[in-house]
Amino acid sequence: MAATRATLVHVASLAGVSVASASRALNGMVASPETVAKVRAAAASLGYVPDATARSLKLGHSLQLAFAVDDVGNPVYVEMMRAIETVVSRSGYRLLVSSTGAGPTDAVDLVRSLSRGYADGLVISPLRVTSELVSELQRAAVPVVVVGSLPAEVRLDTVQTNSAHGVGLAVAHLIETGRRRIGFVNGPLDTTPGSARQRGFEGAYAAVGLQADVHEVQQVAKDFTVAAGRTAALELLDRHRAGSGAVMLDAIIAANDLLAFGVIHAVLELGLRVPQDVAVVGMDDTELASVFNPGLTSVSLGSAARGRHAAELLLARLTDPQLPASRIVVQPRLVVRGSTDIAATHDGSRR
Numbered sequence: 001m002a003a004t005r006a007t008l009v010h011v012a013s014l015a016g017v018s019v020a021s022a023s024r025a026l027n028g029m030v031a032s033p034e035t036v037a038k039v040r041a042a043a044a045s046l047g048y049v050p051d052a053t054a055r056s057l058k059l060g061h062s063l064q065l066a067f068a069v070d071d072v073g074n075p076v077y078v079e080m081m082r083a084i085e086t087v088v089s090r091s092g093y094r095l096l097v098s099s100t101g102a103g104p105t106d107a108v109d110l111v112r113s114l115s116r117g118y119a120d121g122l123v124i125s126p127l128r129v130t131s132e133l134v135s136e137l138q139r140a141a142v143p144v145v146v147v148g149s150l151p152a153e154v155r156l157d158t159v160q161t162n163s164a165h166g167v168g169l170a171v172a173h174l175i176e177t178g179r180r181r182i183g184f185v186n187g188p189l190d191t192t193p194g195s196a197r198q199r200g201f202e203g204a205y206a207a208v209g210l211q212a213d214v215h216e217v218q219q220v221a222k223d224f225t226v227a228a229g230r231t232a233a234l235e236l237l238d239r240h241r242a243g244s245g246a247v248m249l250d251a252i253i254a255a256n257d258l259l260a261f262g263v264i265h266a267v268l269e270l271g272l273r274v275p276q277d278v279a280v281v282g283m284d285d286t287e288l289a290s291v292f293n294p295g296l297t298s299v300s301l302g303s304a305a306r307g308r309h310a311a312e313l314l315l316a317r318l319t320d321p322q323l324p325a326s327r328i329v330v331q332p333r334l335v336v337r338g339s340t341d342i343a344a345t346h347d348g349s350r351r
Contacts, residue, residue: 006046015042064094065314066119068110070127072099074224074258075286076303077125080147083307084123091315093120104130115141121318123147123310127191143317145310148192155325157313159306163193163283164200166299166332170253170281171204173297173334177341179251179279180210183217183240185232185263186255187224194220197255197283217249221259229254229262230269237270237278250278251340257282257289257298264296264339279340295337302330 012022015038025031025039042048065088069077085095096119100106107126111133114122122140125147126133134154137144145157167184174182184201187194198218205214216239221232233252240249252267254260260282267278274280274294282289285300309328316323 006048010046011039011042011048014046015039062118062120063092064096064119066096066098066122068098068100068107068122068124070100072097075288076284079303080307083304084311087308087311088315104128104133108133108136111136111140121314123314129192143314143321145314147306147310157317157326159309159328159330161301161306161330162332163196163301164203166283166301167197167200167253168204169332169334170299171208173336173340174251174279174281175208177279181212181248181250182210183236183249183252185229185236185252185259186218186220187259189220193255201253224256224258226258226262229259230266233263233266237266252278253281255283257284257286257296260296261292275340281340285335289337294339297335297337297340299332299334301332305330
């Protein structure tokens with residue numbers, strides 16, 4: 001016969017206190033230090049495990065927060081998730097992670113599902129922002145923080161990064177290293193990062209006075225993955241191969257690190273060297289950038305910082321729902337490694 005599971009009644013009896021006192025001591029409510037010590041000792045002795053479901057029902061919330069992204073396998077979101085979990089766990093919350101896929105419909109459905117009460121709040125980083133998604137976010141059943149850009153008139157807590165400026169940092173770095181024939185491999189233009197990084201590239205390209213047609217040196221990948229980056233880079237480099245009449249490229253910027261890894265594979269497949277023949281810059285500065293060979297020069301967009309700020313905003317909103325909407329902007333910075341700088345330090349980076 002299975003052993004009887006210890007209950008709060010058993011704990012209170014062993015500690016010699018009332019059930020109410022035991023509950024207060026275990027839940028961090030008002031209780032004397034002596035009572036807290038006796039109750040905790042009794043709970044440990046009995047192996048008492050609080051019933052999280054009952055506790056959440058009693059308190060009126062789930063003690064869970066949700067984090068929703070398009071692709072949970074993307075290292076950017078993994079880094080963001082770790083930062084969020086670190087912050088919310090200190091306040092007694094568990095973090096639920098959901099993958100919505102690339103389409104906005106699944107994100108809309110997820111926001112609507114919050115009315116079921118499985119989470120007390122949501123951090124969401126949507127790849128595509130539609131009017132329908134914005135409407136659902138504004139009337140969500142629980143507080144929401146968006147990691148990304150929303151229309152200026154939308155009053156929701158947001159954490160953003162200036163990725164257009166980040167592309168500008170990449171262009172400036174390549175110009176400083178003597179590159180003048182710079183290409184760009186972007187992700188889908190109907191996404192928030194794709195459209196912002198295209199603006200950044202074209203703006204920086206014009207600002208430094210490069211001569212080639214800016215539209216001819218860009219290639220749009222099907223998505224933000226290594227395989228898509230390789231395919232797009234091969235197409236771009238094929239248009240600019242020797243004898244084609246087009247300007248040969250000596251550098252390529254990719255809209256994220258995964259695309260950049262695909263670009264490097266394409267360059268090497270064509271018998272070219274990185275960075276001697278073609279320098280490559282990514283964006284996001286993921287952990288993989290520092291261990292790739294060659295080390296990938298990348299623009300950090302502060303994934304961990306954005307996750308931390310989002311978690312802090314959500315906890316503040318849960319504490320005081322009447323707070324005015326906040327908008328935090330995390331600034332990009334360039335991390336130089338061997339994919340653009342053969343003189344990079346032995347550990348592969350110069351900051």
